Amino acid sequence: MKNIKYFLIKLLIVLTLPGCEEFLDSKPSKDLVVPVNLMDLSALLDNSSVMNVSPSISLISSDDVFTTESGWLGFRQDWERDAYLWRKEVYEGVTFVPDWSLPYMQVFYANIVLEQLEKINTKPSEQELYNRVMGSALFYRANAFFELSQLYTPFYSWNDKTEGMGIPLKLDADINNWEKRASLQETYDQIASDIKAAAELLPDKPVFPNRPSKQAAYALLARMFLASEEYVQAELYADLSLQINSELIDYSYLASASTMPVPQYVYPIPFDNPEVIYFQQLANDSFHSSELVFVDSTLYNSYHERDLRKQLFFYENFSLGGANFQGSYTGTFMKFSGLAINELYLISAESKARLNKIPEAMSMLNSLLVTRYETSDYMEYMTNSQEEALQIILIERRKELLFRGTNRWSDLRRLNRDPRFAVTLERSIGDKNATLIPGDSRYVLPIPEVELDYNDLEQNP
Template sequence: MQKHIYILLTILSAGVLMGCEGYLDQKPRKSLVVPETLDDLQALLDNAVIMNSNVPGLGLLASDDVFMEEAGWAGLFAEMEQQTYLWRRDGGFEVIGEWNGAYQKVFYSNVVLERLHEMEEVVSANERGRWMALKGAALFFRGSAFYDLVRIFAQAYQPGVNDSEMGIPLKLTARVTERPGRATLEETYKQIIGDLNQAIEFLPVTASSLNRPNKPVAESLLADLHLQLGNYSMARDLSSSLLQAGTLLDFNELNPEDPFPVPFLNSEVLFQSVMAVYSFTFSSLVQVNPILQASYAANDLRGRIFLNRQNPQVVTFKGSYCGNFDYFAGISLNELYLINSEARIRTGDVAGGMEVLNTLLEKRFEAGTFQPLEASSVATALAFVLMERRKELLFRPSRWYDLRRLNNDSEYATTLVREMGGNTYILAPGDNRYVFPIPQVEVDQGMKQNP
């Protein structure tokens, strides 16, 4: 057993996440304990601070969900956040936390996978189910971390178009001496899909905690991935079987006067995960885009559940599925409805896609007032579902990913514009700034930087 590669129950110091060494170079402390049992491995994966937190969120700040005036922008604590909001790359701009946090999840996952491989021949029949569940969970966490990384640090993937462009380093062992270069986009997505498909084979149908993945959770993430890649039949088939995985919230039963009206671990949450914390996530001056504010109809309860309108001049977001200031970044039933609706529409089933969308929306409007949306063409139906994704998944990382994929379609490509300090900032579709820079410390050690 290679004891030097293992780590147990110890959260790596803040220096690992934010310091000046590359995460791929980090050496585990010699004093850390070797995981010997299934309980040890479960404890590693149950470390929610590592495995269920720090999902990259700078894409949200760069998206058109967010709006702020000069006072809000000046109040952001980190230059990194100020630069991100204006899509600037000057002044030594770096994204270290997102890189290191995701590769920390990859490291934990690889430790578990390697130890499980060593235990495979000796695990008892009674423990076989736990062994399989742990393997599935580790594969899920690794695949989801790679998926987070590639959507921040690489171009939006178009299969058959940019297969050979740079993806991310695929760290597949816990050996700290291994420093893989950047795989291609095709290789990266092949690995992610492989991890998730294997996870589906090993995971149980149910899990004892929403911090733990199960089979429907892995299938849900895979459905999202296929939607992002334009594999609409796959996204449709995967998500169709998952619409009964939870229960839609009836927004009529929520109290819009509550500071955080959406309950924590509510019936729509299939997997709990939290976006990384930034100063913009708790600023009282970071607003919801005014265009989005105006998009909610008077009888659409989301306009009261999601938006804090106490100060009409500064309308902020209050509808996180975390039930507090944290921003939800997990897997939820409402997003599955939207995935399924869009995938059905894009594969020609307009009636079916609109039925799924209307089933969701009926739970969002004042009882007895909802008039089902009607569409007779794919184009009209698609416009409906894409707008409802924006309104329903407000202030989640997904908007940035949607911008990236939709920019490949001239019909839905969006040019983003900000006004700040008398200057105009523009982010055009396909701009290189849709890809964040690799941390300089990795570049200094030979890794290729993004354009």
């Protein structure tokens, strides 16, 4: 274990410093111990501070949040302020961009594991562990590629095979071999291929929620297909994942177990949440912990007074400017960005509605929402209209999955293509006004300039 920890420290140094190719050009040092057995490789992937963290810019740029001028000025980093106002040069002068570098660090770890697995002679008694480690590496790589695709590539629709530039698909651990940008089609093909291969290898459920599983792989496929408008596949994999486990928390139990309203800084969602399929959280940036970052007022006011989510997810802080969010599935102030059963219910419901399976769609939605109210207070949604069903489901999706980063940002990119659901975002900070219209090029972030200095990549428009 000492060797693996030392290896991780060296990796972090290599990946976060410019000119890291010089490190690899030198002869290997005897004190750099590469993991060579299955337990070491498993330990490398169990490094949650790297592997279970996702980009946070998708939350600050979404319409889930707003802040005051004091809150905006209090953000520690310039890129946070720029992202909040959707500025084009969001990374100007930034030498380390975690939203880009962190997913590629995960890809690097995964590729090291996959390459080392090819060199291991596995005993029959180790086959289960071998499969889990390989499946996990493929899952982590696919998840990182997907997160990157939602930030740094144009929207992709699986059905019309949208053309455009994807991301560099790094499939080996040699950082001297850097890839050009793949096409959008190649990017999504690689993501789907990795996840499907992972699903064949992983156990149905994990021992620990920070580890991938077959259920998590199916859930990630459902999320990816929904984000790319492939609703047949989204429904298929959401339902396959729910067949493994479909347990939901009864929020009335959480409400009765706490003082109402929930006191400030008491997090009502348990850490051992049975809805969590795969644990992941957004990177910890200063806006996460600011008292002056509030939930969007229109969104907050959309919750019915008898909706237990309004009581559990927020505490009112109107003297400072609004209501703060405290309903994260991490059980702390950190924001959950992983995969959970409630998301699968909503993916399944929307996909069924898109496919004109209205009774099944509404049944799936009602099965979720009845657990968010006292049973006697809940009135089931009923409709035979596809458009009304979609309107209802998308409103409830917004209310259920807020503050989860990629979910809302991906939804904005996807739904803005449909005039029925498109929204124009507006923000004001002092004398600074910003507007983000549907289809705006700023829904695609620029590749960090520091990355372009070292790799011959084409910049986004």
